[in-house]
Amino acid sequence: MDEIRMKLDKELREAIGRLRRMGGGLAADDLPGAIGDNSPFADEVDGIQVNESRELGFATRTMLVERVNRLAEALDRLSEGAYGVCVECGERIAPARLRALPEVQTCVRCQDRLERMERRMETVGAVFGDISEEI
Numbered sequence: 001m002d003e004i005r006m007k008l009d010k011e012l013r014e015a016i017g018r019l020r021r022m023g024g025g026l027a028a029d030d031l032p033g034a035i036g037d038n039s040p041f042a043d044e045v046d047g048i049q050v051n052e053s054r055e056l057g058f059a060t061r062t063m064l065v066e067r068v069n070r071l072a073e074a075l076d077r078l079s080e081g082a083y084g085v086c087v088e089c090g091e092r093i094a095p096a097r098l099r100a101l102p103e104v105q106t107c108v109r110c111q112d113r114l115e116r117m118e119r120r121m122e123t124v125g126a127v128f129g130d131i132s133e134e135i
């Protein structure tokens with residue numbers, strides 16, 4: 001597990017370094033720990049329409065901030081012994097997936113389900129009642 005901790009730590013530092021180089025400084029809200037539990041924000045970033053370089057910069061920064069938060073959370077979870085367990089279903093996340101994306105908090109199945117739900121919410125609008133019946 002030490003190997004994962006070092007990897008997470010290294011990626012966290014790199015992400016923070018990149019953010020600093022992008023300028024603008026870090027807002028208090030950006031700091032790891034500000035976003036506590038399962039923020040759905042990560043998936044929203046994917047849906048952002050990027051059609052101008054200005055917006056690309058913003059989207060990249062937003063994704064970096066989100067990554068910093070997820071890496072910091074992953075380190076927390078590692079300390080608590082909860083690392084590598086899916087936050088949705090409680091099953092172990094595949095080691096190959098963790099190696100590729102050390103900060104993930106969900107298994108492939110739950111990730112798929114969340115993404116499908118996200119897309120449906122974008123189409124239908126946030127009608128939570130109908131969605132839960134179909135899961």
Ligand SMILES: [Zn+2]
Pocket residue numbers: 086087088089090091106107108109110111
């Ligand atoms: Zn899961």
